[in-house]
Structure formats: C-alpha cells, structure tokens
Amino acid sequence: MPANRITHPRAAHGADHGLFTLGEPVTAWTVSTALPVTYEVAFTPQVLSPANPALAQAGGHPGRRLVVVDSHVHELFGDRIHGYFEARGLEHRICVLPAHEQVKTMDSVFRVAEQMDRFGISRRGEPVIAMGGGVLMDVVGLACSLYRRSTPFVRVPTTLIGLVDAGVGAKTGVNFGPHKNRLGTYHPATATLLDPSFLATLDPRHLSNGLAEILKIALIKDRRLFDLLEQRGEALIEQRFQGPAAGGEVLVRAVHGMLQELQPNLWEHRLERSMDYGHSFSPTVEMRALPELLHGEAVCVDMALTTVLAQRRGLVEPGQRDRILALMRTLRLPLWHPLMEPETLGDALTDTIRHRDGRQRLPLPVGIGGGCFADDLTADELGDSADELRELACVTQ
Template structure:
C-alpha cells in the first residue's frame, strides 16, 4: 500500500525600505550615510564600502573624510564601472573582499556608491553572501538614481544574455543625492533621461511636458540647479520619476504580474545591448526599443500620429538613438523569442496609446516589426 502526505509551506517575504532624496550626503553634518542601516544600540563603527572607480576619483577624498569625521573604520573596494564588468567574476571579487574584511552581517551594512553596474553587481554579491547582507545603495548616475537603485532587482550578465544571473534584494535604504551627477558626462545624462522618457510615455504626461519644456536645461545643468528655474525643474523631474517608478514597482515588487508598464523599452533592447558589446548604453537601447514599438502602435492606429511624432521628436531632441544597424530580421526574431520566454509564453508588450498612457499587446507579428523598423528608417533619412 502506498501513502502520500503533503506538508504545505506558505511564507511571505516583506519589503520595507526607504528611498530618501537627500542633498549633499557627503557634508560632514549629514548623518544619512553613516546612520542608515545602523541598528539601535550598535556602536560598532565599521563599514565595507564599494566605490565605482570614477566615483573614487571624483569623490574619494570627500567620502574618506566623511567617514573619518564620523569615526567609522572603513574598508574600501574600488571597482571599474561599465557593462563589461557586470559579470560574475566581479561578484566573486566582492565576496572575497568581504571574507577578508570579516564582515559582521547583522550589524555592518555594505554601502555601495556608484552607477547601475556597481549597484547591480554589489546587489548580487550582498544578496548571495551568507544569504543576505544589509545593503545601502547610493546611485551616482542618472539612470541608477531613477531606476537601478530604487527597485528590488539585481543582476549580472552571463554568456550572451543580459542580467541572466540575479536575485531580488530589498535594500536597507537608498540615498538619492543628485549632486553626484555633476561629474557625469553628457552622454550618461542622456542615457538616464531615456528611462525618464519611458516613464513619461507610459504613465505621466506632466513629466513628458517637463522634458519637452526644460529638457535642454536639465541636460546642460546636469540636474544641478545652476539657476533657480533649473533647480525647480530638476527637483520636480526627480520627484515625478522616482515617485512614478516606485508606484509601478512597489505593488509588484516580486514581479508576479508580468504585465509591467516599466518593461516598455525592454523588449528587444536587452538583446541589442548585448550584441552591441559596449557600443550602446542601456538607456540608448531603451530608446531604440521605444521608437520601434511606438511606431508599431501608430501603424495599428492605437496612438495618434501626432502623439507618436511627439515621442520620436523627444527622443531625437535628447540625441537618443531610434535605430541601430544591428536591428535586422533575425535579431528581432531572436529578441522577441527571448522576451516571450521570459514573459511566460506571451508577448505582454507595453505600447503607448497616447502620451502618458499605454496598453499591452500580445499579437505583434514579425511583419509588423519589420515594417515599423523600415518606417523609422525611412523617416530618419527624409
């Protein structure tokens, strides 16, 4: 006689963290950086701090002076940024340095200060190390400030695939200080703008208008508020972007629902990004993807031509690419197959149906993609 007995387990994973907009966190008078993640009554003062190499060059002295002033003993690990470094080897290098430091995982939050690449790979390392270290994220590029730092996803690239190895991680806290953006080069500012344009298109017409009205000033001033009007616009832009991104991410943090508006720009984009091997930045591939699917929607009559034109014009205005030589029939087919596999067998393609409004499509054909591509190419030439 055979018997079967099933024991059922149900548990929930909580997410509970603050995303804090704080100016000048390296000002010695600010306690944000030193106090986030500190447990009450814990007076041990050691931190493991991972710095992006460019951040170390520009802000290393201020960061070291800050922690010295607060009597915190720090071990610094400096790592290069750039997509090519977002690999498992870098994660293992962090793990080795954590061993060497002898981290106390209950009371010593790891602090990472850098762009999306550094935050993503330290996110993987801290999520895996002893099944989880507290992690305070400090983004220093625009794309990481409005996107990579504030959600729960981490990842590194593997083989030819982007973010193929990764974890969910709830950070201990995220500190957003746009002063770091002062040293970004213009291409990286525009790269971050692409993710903001994405949010504007799918859910926030006011944000779109803000970009139309004041985009040039924002890029020129690198969101530093060098004029009173620039300060007002930069504050409003960050607020709309972060609030909008969190409104999309938070109710679906573990991505149980695969209909995600924030996937706009991420359907064929990741495949092009990996194929381009460093020639295209993440936000640039988002822009190419958005242009393609905006035209798909326009050709179906889902969005008025004038609104589709507004979207493409905004991308051009920020000198973001809307096409790439790599995009051909075969790449489109492979990219879509990968996307469908990761969206549980359906396309779930977000497309704009107006400015600030989007819908999902599940039946886009290869022919439609091909003709949208051809259309965008012809427009670019004329």
C-alpha cells in the first residue's frame, strides 16, 4: 500500500486498536495506550532473617542485588543486611547513602545512578533494593525511574513515615531550590516489604513524625483510627509499636486507607485528593524551617491550622477541634510554628494553587473522619485562623 494511502486503523482493526489517523492521505495520528501497573505491599515480619526468602525473591528471581541503605540504618543493620545476602548465596553490593532533607537533591540521585552503572545491573531482572526512610526511598525511586528510563526497585521502609506513607505510593522526588519534591516521577516499587520490627530502633520524635501521617488518614477518612490513636497513641510511642497496644490495627488501617485513596488516582489525574490534607501549607513551612521541622511535624502544624479553619466554618465542632488538638499534643506533635505568619502562608497558598492547576482544592476535615474541599479561602480568613491557632496552642501547651 502506498505510504499516502494508509487505511484508518479504526476500520481495519477495530476501535480498541489504539492508533487513529486523520486525513486521506494521512496527515496526523493519535496514539492511545495505557501502562498497566501492578505492585505489592505486604507486611513481612523478620525480613532480614536468612530463613525468610521474601527479600531475595521480591521483584524477581533471586540473583544479583544492589542494596542502597540509609547511612544510619547501615550503622544499625549493616552486618545483618550483608549476612542475609551471604546466607542466601546472592551476589550483592551495598551502597551507603546519607539521607535527610538537606541532601534530598539530584546529586544524591546521581550517586545512586553511578552505583547502578558500576554494578552493571540488568534492565529488568535485578531490582535495586532501597532500605531506609522516606527520603532514601524517594531518591532511589527517582534514580530507578531515570536509569534506562525504568529500572525496577524494591522498598524496605525502616521508619514509621516510610512504612505508612512514602513506602506505599507511586511518587518519587527530590527537592529543588527552596521547593519540596519539585522534581520527581511516578514510579512505584515492584514490591514494598513492611517489617514493623525496624520501628524498635526509632527515637520517640521519629515515631511521632510518622504518627502525623497516620493522624492525617484518621482525621480525613477513618474515625475508628482516630479513636485508636486517642486511646493508645501514647503507648504506641512508648512501646515503639512492639507491644500489645493495638499497633497492628493502627498500621493496617493506615496503610489500607492510603492505598484506598491512591489506587483509583495513582497518577493524580484528579487533583482533588484527600491525601493532600496537611500538605497545602506544610511544604513551604517545612523547607523554610529546615532543619528544625521534620516532615510529619510540618504536616501536623498544617492540619492544626486547617482544623481551626474548618471549625470557624462550622465543619468541625469546637469540642471536636479541642479533641484533635489534644491528640496532637498526646502524640508529641507541634501545633504551631513561628513561620505560620501571613507572608509564608500566602506564599504557600500561591504555590499550592499552581501545584493544583489554578485552584485551591484545599482538603478540610468535616467532623472527625470526614472531609471536603474548598476553593474560596481568603487571606483574611487564613490570617484569622492562624491567629486563633496561636492562642489555642499556647493554652494547650
């Protein structure tokens, strides 16, 4: 058939073919395709036990593995990580990487890519293993999404915030200039192995940091989870999720709630996302406060502000507001930060509107366990809510 006499694929192959032409002769094409995505998230106790094959088999057949490990995690578990792969007879190389917000940059991504190149991993059959907190997993995930345009990886979160938040979604990213996670991709890990025993090594502040993301899910969609945190939150911190204090149900509800929200909208085609609760003002506040605030702490300050805002709108009763703020204090989280002032909050809202394609799409709680979205927040309303929160935080403290 001459090149200028191409038959319309809809007529030749059916409407689901996915390649459509325009004109006779053809002058334009429309390509319609889809990328099927399947990934696994599973609680995997004792993941570093040589008797447990889960880590060796995750993401592919047992074989060579590049293991990228947070430097602090390596201090605690380096011998056990090496011993695991030795015991299972797997060739491996361990890359130790400092991982915190100030080094969450493309330089760290390039370091991982260089190690991937030196190790000579195959394109599909040798997934990189990322062991650490949210920063480490975001960096490794971005490197893997870029290396040969798509390299599989496996996540083993070792922090609470990694276990319930950064470890279960599809996003990767690094900071760029003053902006949090401004550079990134959607590249879910082939598998995420959740082992709560790592939490036994966390200090209380980092446990509270992760509890902020669990509280986010409780406030916006899961009243039962809020009740569990209210009843047992302090014990969970003291026991580091290792004791009998309902830790298992809290973790399962948090992970399930997150995945329920992510699965129908993994690529964020819809920009009204309940999981953005606590993430409207916190990215700007967190980056300007570095290194003073951890991620979850900044999220909590954001949630405290929007709880007060919701109460002023009649969406949350005063008694519910007080319960929410009291639980934040019980979980040893901050309610207030000096950067919660008009200039920073205004800049944060401007950036959020750009991020959400020209609209506020601001998640607000409705009571405890429900939510809605607002597009009409004014600077005066924001300032008045911040002033009220500052007074309430002083009383609460």
